[in-house]
Each structure stands twice: as structure tokens, then as C-alpha cells.
Amino acid sequence: MAEQVARKAGDSAAPPRREAGAFLRDPRVRAVLYQILVLGGVILLVAYLVSNTMDNLEERSIRTGFGFLSNEAGFYIGETTFVAYEASDSYGQAFVVGLLNTLRVALLGIVLSTIIGAIVGIARLSSNWLIAKLASVYVEVMRNIPLLLQLFFWYGAISFLLPSVRDAITVIPGVFLSKSGLQYAVPVSHPIHPWMGLAFLAAIAACVVYYKWAKRHQAETGREPNLLLPSLGMLIGLPALVWLAGGAPTQMDVPELATFRYVGGTSVTPEFLALLLGLTFYTAGFIAEIVRSGIVAVAWGQTEAASAIGLSRTLVLRLVLLPQALRIIVPPTTSQYLNLTKNSSLAVAIGYPDLVSVGNTTLNQTGQAIECISIMMACYLTISLSISFFMNWYNKHIALVER
Amino acid sequence: MRRTKWFAAATVAAFVGAAGVAQAGDTFDSVMERGTVRCGVNTGLAGFSIADDQGNWTGLDVDYCRAVAAAVVGDSDKVEFVPLSAQQRFTALQSGEVDVLSRNTTWTLTRDVSLGIHFAGINFYDGQGFMVPADLGVDSAKQLDGAEVCVQTGTTTELNLADYFRAQNMSFKPVVFEGFEESLSAFFAGRCQVYTTDKSGLAAIKSVDAPNPDDYKILPETISKEPLGPSVRRGDDAWFAIAKWVLIALVQAEESGITSDNIDDMKANSDNPMVKRVLGASGDMGEKLGLDPEWAYRAIKQMGNYGEMYDRNVGMESPLGLDRGLNAQWTDGGLMYAPPIR
Ligand SMILES: N[C@@H](CCC(=O)N[C@@H](CS)C(=O)NCC(=O)O)C(=O)O
Numbered sequence: 249m250a251e252q253v254a255r256k257a258g259d260s261a262a263p264p265r266r267e268a269g270a271f272l273r274d275p276r277v278r279a280v281l282y283q284i285l286v287l288g289g290v291i292l293l294v295a296y297l298v299s300n301t302m303d304n305l306e307e308r309s310i311r312t313g314f315g316f317l318s319n320e321a322g323f324y325i326g327e328t329t330f331v332a333y334e335a336s337d338s339y340g341q342a343f344v345v346g347l348l349n350t351l352r353v354a355l356l357g358i359v360l361s362t363i364i365g366a367i368v369g370i371a372r373l374s375s376n377w378l379i380a381k382l383a384s385v386y387v388e389v390m391r392n393i394p395l396l397l398q399l400f401f402w403y404g405a406i407s408f409l410l411p412s413v414r415d416a417i418t419v420i421p422g423v424f425l426s427k428s429g430l431q432y433a434v435p436v437s438h439p440i441h442p443w444m445g446l447a448f449l450a451a452i453a454a455c456v457v458y459y460k461w462a463k464r465h466q467a468e469t470g471r472e473p474n475l476l477l478p479s480l481g482m483l484i485g486l487p488a489l490v491w492l493a494g495g496a497p498t499q500m501d502v503p504e505l506a507t508f509r510y511v512g513g514t515s516v517t518p519e520f521l522a523l524l525l526g527l528t529f530y531t532a533g534f535i536a537e538i539v540r541s542g543i544v545a546v547a548w549g550q551t552e553a554a555s556a557i558g559l560s561r562t563l564v565l566r567l568v569l570l571p572q573a574l575r576i577i578v579p580p581t582t583s584q585y586l587n588l589t590k591n592s593s594l595a596v597a598i599g600y601p602d603l604v605s606v607g608n609t610t611l612n613q614t615g616q617a618i619e620c621i622s623i624m625m626a627c628y629l630t631i632s633l634s635i636s637f638f639m640n641w642y643n644k645h646i647a648l649v650e651r
Numbered sequence: 652m653r654r655t656k657w658f659a660a661a662t663v664a665a666f667v668g669a670a671g672v673a674q675a676g677d678t679f680d681s682v683m684e685r686g687t688v689r690c691g692v693n694t695g696l697a698g699f700s701i702a703d704d705q706g707n708w709t710g711l712d713v714d715y716c717r718a719v720a721a722a723v724v725g726d727s728d729k730v731e732f733v734p735l736s737a738q739q740r741f742t743a744l745q746s747g748e749v750d751v752l753s754r755n756t757t758w759t760l761t762r763d764v765s766l767g768i769h770f771a772g773i774n775f776y777d778g779q780g781f782m783v784p785a786d787l788g789v790d791s792a793k794q795l796d797g798a799e800v801c802v803q804t805g806t807t808t809e810l811n812l813a814d815y816f817r818a819q820n821m822s823f824k825p826v827v828f829e830g831f832e833e834s835l836s837a838f839f840a841g842r843c844q845v846y847t848t849d850k851s852g853l854a855a856i857k858s859v860d861a862p863n864p865d866d867y868k869i870l871p872e873t874i875s876k877e878p879l880g881p882s883v884r885r886g887d888d889a890w891f892a893i894a895k896w897v898l899i900a901l902v903q904a905e906e907s908g909i910t911s912d913n914i915d916d917m918k919a920n921s922d923n924p925m926v927k928r929v930l931g932a933s934g935d936m937g938e939k940l941g942l943d944p945e946w947a948y949r950a951i952k953q954m955g956n957y958g959e960m961y962d963r964n965v966g967m968e969s970p971l972g973l974d975r976g977l978n979a980q981w982t983d984g985g986l987m988y989a990p991p992i993r
Contacts, residue, residue, distance in 0.1 A: 308767030335813040612805035615766035
């Protein structure tokens, strides 16, 4: 019975028996076959390289394996983010310090370059001739000078223009600026501080809830409640309340001049500052262009229609242009964020201890190049994928909702 | 262990994979085929290896490379110099980019045992020191508590620095640069109060790189032992022997009083058995190394003995003006001691 059905189907669709040649000419078969061949080739090549390398490493008795990560590093790192580090800590901990330093400069750079990029991009479309021209000069300059040179420029500017530590500029009492960077007073750590942080987070959550409610309220009544004041009030007020409840500690850790430099308080080093400025201004140039082209890409009729119903220029931008432009802006901006993060590895040139700087030092002290490079690659890959993941999510979130 | 090894190996293709071509024992052959010795040197450290504006390399480390070329290829000019930063040097040697690394490199256990290289000897006994601006008001390294120190990465310097401050129970803040130039300009611009490296390097920096040498001073303390010497890739014993014995021959020549000036006279007339063996007038030293009998003769004739190289590049005849100190012959109370050439 089944045989009969099969033959019937065979009769009508394809000839009952195929020769080998015809089988190979079938595009579907061929597609699979080629993929298998390519895959096999790649596997062979990788296997060859791997075994060749293992042999060579073995022959020259170059050490392999990740065991070194728990050995004592023995070198200091000039600045750390969030975690403490000593020369007696392990290579693994040194890597963490480098990674956090990279994340710090990358995250700050992303936020700042987005803000500056958006402002400059919108400014390029300004009807004010001077503003528009200044913005295009900015974009051209930033995009056409290699980033490395810009980093050297900022670093050089900081180390040549600023006075030496002993003649530091007192910006405001407790804040000192010199070749050694910006040293400023911070509150002496107090058990209430973590609670203030929590209060701030709670305030953010409250703002989100309030914002949702405001939207609904506007949809129902047509009146838009004031957004700015209540949110600011919550963001500042809640932590302030907690601070008061904690006895309002006001003691400050003020930097003081020791023999060579200011000690106490916290500092922003010239290396960090130069890297942050370089990355931010450079990337902002690209983001500005993306923002501009995103806005220009929204059909002109939209602006006309919006003006026709009496919206002000700012409202046209905020309510009509930007929401639509954002859909065009987000994907290319994502790759700028990735670029910024990867470019931060130029830090080694100006002495900022980022992941690559620490990784290279470790590589050189241990000689375990393959391991160190793979750790660095894995870190950058993880950071890049996280950024992409987040931005893709955001992109979906703002995508056109068909109604 | 196996698994980590495989993971490490799998990430390799990017760089070491291609380096696998060099086989044991063939450095000599490829040098002869090429007609030049590829020598890894410093990017620019006066007295050790520095290129002038015509691209002529000079220095103690450079002269050693030339001596190897004279002994092996026959001509001290048959050297390709490959300038390497502290960071790049070992990879360059491991991957076969250079045949010899002669670049003020300290002999340490880790480097010798786990980097896939062999040290061929010591051509300069050094130690690490500190340099500060003269007007800083500091006379001793013990007063450096809390200072900012500019240092180059990938060096023993970086580690000694940490060790020293830990041992003295003092704190400091390192500013670490990958490039030599960058580390120097940061120091000269006043970013750090202290610069640290080998004392020979400090002397070179003070006399040649500093805008005004008198504005800086080198502190008296020597905080480490830095035996600097040339190295070769592991796995090629024949080449290792050549690199080692060329250096020994240069030192022995000084001890035996052979100079680039009197060498022909000595070769023709000396009855001293050691001199005759070194210069190839008797014995089969060259043959044992796989070279011709005049290998050492050529090296000394063209480059001078170790003492001549020293005086010319880092000694009293040079801007560095370093006295022989530990680098004097053992007969003069120094550490230069050539094992017997016999
Ligand atoms: N002897 C030490 C330090 C050698 C070293 O690299 N010194 C630095 C500072 S003098 C240098 O030569 N830099 C030149 C460069 O990287 O081009 C070592 O072997 O690690």
C-alpha cells in the first residue's frame, strides 16, 4: 500500500531512478555538499595549526595553560576602578582591574559621546549659520584626524599646560588641578552611603512609575503633568532624606599636598582624562553625522505637517522627528559604541592601565602570549556582544509599532 | 590540563601558528643562505643601540651583532637590525623574526626557562636606579615615598620597582607606558617625579635624551641586579653555541691583549697558545663550532675586543662616560671572565 502511494507520487513528481550525476547536479544537494567540504577544510587547517603550534611550544619549552593566573603578579597598577589591588595580588586580579578600567572609560565615553554627538548633529541642521558651520567644522576635524594623534594631543596638552603638583591650581577649595590630574575632596565613607545609593535606585524606579502614570493621565485627560520637577525632586530628595536620617554626616576627605603629590580625596588621572576626552570627541564626530542623517532621512512632509498643526520647532523635533529618526540612528550608533570600546585599547600609548595594558604586561612577564591574548579577546568579545545585545533590544523596543 | 592546553592552542591561529616554520638547527643555514644576520636591537638607547640620521647603527649591543656577522658571514656589515620595544622583543625572537636578540635584556629565570629562549652570556652587568629632577630636593631613593614613577612596561624594571617599594614599606604610583619615547617625554614634561630603569639606560637618557643633562640627577641606590646579555631561540644548539662563543672570544681577546690594531701582528708572531687558538693559527676551535678557523679573528679585527667596544660605546670615550666597574676583566677586579677557548 505504502509502496503504491510512493510510486504514484514518484510517477507524477520525479523520474523513478536518478543517476549519480543528476544527484550531484541537484542544487540543494550541492549546497550541503559544499558546506561539508568547506567545513572539513577549515577543521583540517585548524587542526594543523593547533598541532603545529603545540609542537613548537613544546619543543622550545614555552609554558602553556592558564595556571599562571593565580600566581602573584608582582607589578603595580596605577589606577583602579572599584576594586583594590596590590602587587602581591594575582595575575587574574590584575586582569580584572584592567577590565574594569576599560569598562569605566568605555561606558563614560559612550554616554558623553552620545550627548555631544546628538547636540552637534542637531546643531549642523540649525538655521543659525554660525552654529551650523561650527558644527560641521567640528565633525570634519574630529573625523579626519587619527584617534591616536588626538590622544597624544590631549595628553600633551594636559601635561604641558597644567602646572606641576607643587603649584597646583585650586579650582575651588578642595579641588586641585595639576600635571598629576584632578584631585578632589570626597565625603569620608560612612555606613549611610550605600543606603543613599539604594534610595537613588528607588527614586529611579519611582520616576519610571510616575512617567507611565503621566502618559496614561495625558491620554485620558489631554493634560500633560509636569515631568521634570517631580522626577528631580525624587532623584535628589530621596537620597537627601536618607542622608538626613543618617545624621547628615558632612566630614570630607580633603586632598593635602604631601612631598610629591596630593594625597587623600579621589583623583582623575591625566591618562584617564586624555583617553576619555579623545574617545568622546572623536566618536561624537561620527555620532553627529549619524544623528544628522537620521533626521534628514525623515520625510520633509512630516516637518511641514507638524508645523502646520502649530507645533513649535522644539516640539517638532521632540515629538515628530526624533522618534522616527531614532529608528535610523540606533543601528549605526551601535557600531560606533563598539568602535569606541575597542578604540579604548589605544590607552597603552598614553599610559592608562586598561585591559590591553595589563594584558600586555602580564604577557611579557609570563611569556604566555596565547593565553593572555585569548583572555583579552574573550573580554572584548563579551563586552561587544553585550553592547550589541542591549542595543538590539533597544532597537526592537523603539521599532515602528504597526497598529 | 589537556583541556586548557587545547583551548590555548585553539586560539593560536592568529599569531604563533605561522611561526612554526623555523626548525631546530637551521638558523645557521638560513643566515648563510640570506647572507645576513637578523638582529633584534633597541629602538634607540644611546650607547647600546641607536641609529643615526643616516641609519647607521652603533652601540655595545649593536657591535655584538656585528661581531656575530663577522664571525659567521665574514662581514660585520651583513646585519639586518630590527628595532624592538621591550614589549615586542621576546615574541620577535620566538617567532623567528630575528636570529639573535641583543637588546639590553636582563637574564632572569622566567625568561630563560619559560619563554623559549636561551641567554648566550652577559655583555653588561647593570643594576636598576632612579633619576629625578635635580631641583626635586631628593638625594636618596629612601625619600621617594609617595612619588609618581614613570616606567616602561614589559621590563624587569616594572617588577623591581614594586619589589623595592614593598621592601622599603613605601608607596608609589606607577605611570606605565608601552613606548620608550612616550615614557621619557612624560617624565621630561613633569608628569612623574621619578624615572626608573637600568642605570646604564639612565646614564644614556641623562646625557643624550634630556633637554638639559644638568637638570636631572641619578640617585646613588642600585636596587637590583640586571645582567644584560644576548639571547637566541631555543631548540638550535649549534646556533646557541656560536652566539655564546663569539661573546666569549671578544672577552678573551681583551684578556689576552688582542686588539683590532695589533691583531695581524699577534696572529703572525704570537707564541701564546691561547692567542693562537683564538685567532685560528692553531687548533680546530672554528671547526668545532661549525665555522672556519678565522671566525674570531674576523670578529675582533672588524669590531675590536670587548674592552674596545665598551670604551667606544659606553665608556670614557662616549657621552655616557661609564667606568668599567663590574664590567672590568676579572684580572682587574671585575666580572668579565671568559671560559677557556680550548
Ligand atoms: N633590562 C631590563 C630593561 C630593558 C629595557 O627595555 N629598558 C627600556 C628603558 S631604558 C628600554 O630600553 N626601552 C627602549 C625601547 O623599548 O625601545 C629588561 O630586560 O627588562
